Amino acid sequence: MPELPEVEVVRAGVHRWISGRTVADVEVLHPRAIRRHLEGPRDFADRLIGTTVVGASRRGKYLWLPLSTDGEAPETALVGHLGMSGQLLVIASDAPDERHLRVRFRFADDGPELRFVDQRTFGGLAVAELVDDGAGGHVPAPVAHIGRDPLDPAFDEVAFVRTVRSKPSEIKRILLDQTVASGVGNIYADEALWRAKVHGARPGSGLTRGAVTRLLADVREVMSQAIAEGGTSFDALYVNVNGESGYFDRRLAAYGQEGQPCPRCGTPIRRITFMNRSSFFCPRCQPWRPHGRAPQHAAARER
DNA sequence: CATAGATCCTGTATGC
DNA sequence: TGCATACAGGATCTAT
Structure with missing residues (x-):
């Protein structure tokens, strides 16, 4: 993976x-x-x-x-x-x-x-x-046909936010679209969505600029942390990539954690089939539609 | 053109 | 025990 x-x-x-x-x-x-x-x-x-x-x-x-x-x-x-x-x-x-x-x-x-x-x-x-x-x-x-990845210094953050918000597709589908931003797969998509408290089935066009910007920051953060953990093997002669970066076992909050308590709120992580794939999310932290928490008024204006 | 679903692979795990 | 089925999933191809 x-x-x-x-x-x-x-x-x-x-x-x-x-x-x-x-x-x-x-x-x-x-x-x-x-x-x-x-x-x-x-x-x-x-x-x-x-x-x-x-x-x-x-x-x-x-x-x-x-x-x-x-x-x-x-x-x-x-x-x-x-x-x-x-x-x-x-x-x-x-x-x-x-x-x-x-x-x-x-x-x-x-x-x-x-x-x-x-x-x-x-x-x-x-x-x-x-x-x-x-x-x-x-x-x-x-x-050449794929987009730059979020860790590329030349990644166009403004264009990314604009593109995401222009699409009616589900946000997880957009994250996995390598022409929008490359490098994100099923695992890190779920992890970033969990961190951002966004349900993967919400339409990109329904997200505020702030929400997309924060989601992008979470994508970068979770990937950077995974690289840092996998990077300890740089000096080993045997370069192994069998999916296990060292990040898998310990740090995954949502992916593969069906039934396990959400690290934030304790609610059991749910698994649903989505795009013919498994998606893992916290039903409480990642509601389908954002319930009336803090930035409601600001979000409404930002649209 | 954009979007969504089917498809390619094989080893492992599970169900009956 | 044996067999069938589900599942893992990134990219590409095809259909709408």
Whole structure:
């Protein structure tokens, strides 16, 4: 279940261990893992071998490794999405193959290899062109269609609030729309909505500017905290992203907590099916429609 | 164009 | 014990 925080932890680990290394060999063990690379496994390998990885970047849940040839500025990148069960492992070459090993990368040095392991094969890798991101940087073409994520310094907060309030869709649906803001998945959406005391089924157009602004702040806060907890493994050689960022077990207030007391008010957390997914919320803290609490008059005017 | 639902995958857990 | 079903869920495709 990697969402933005888990992907960021992986990005940092890959940056730490793979930057500066030259690809010597690529082995695709399952074609579905590179289905987004339309030219196929041969071309995939050909476009990687001999290039040098010059960093690791991320937008939302996508991450990519810019590739340089002969010291030139990178024009392509290895793009990855972990899907639901993907892992990128930096591991000694003589370690036994994982059961769901899909792609293996060996390097020109004696260091550890990079492995893409993915049980459910929703994730995938591709080599893609880098294109202008409209702000002096570059993103791979397959990433250009999603919005910046809330932790991006160039994230347009004003536009986000405007967009959310222009949509009649449920707010949770909007949070999960990667073109509005990227990086938020089912878990952190529920956690941010719980923190903001907003029911996920409320229409975006029914929220005040203040409510959307606070919700965005809660999205940022919960993700930042998750990164901080997962980040303790940056120095480990074994970069694991199996959904568990360290945040899962201890800190989740709502997600997966059906029947458990709300940490704020003690009311049992409820689970409903929503968008063909589970949604967890506190029925007292997150009423469907805001009941007459404090900022009622101000909210009415703000509309 | 925007929106909503179906679909892809496989391992685990649960029900009968 | 065995079999069937539900569930996890991000992105993409299709239909409205």
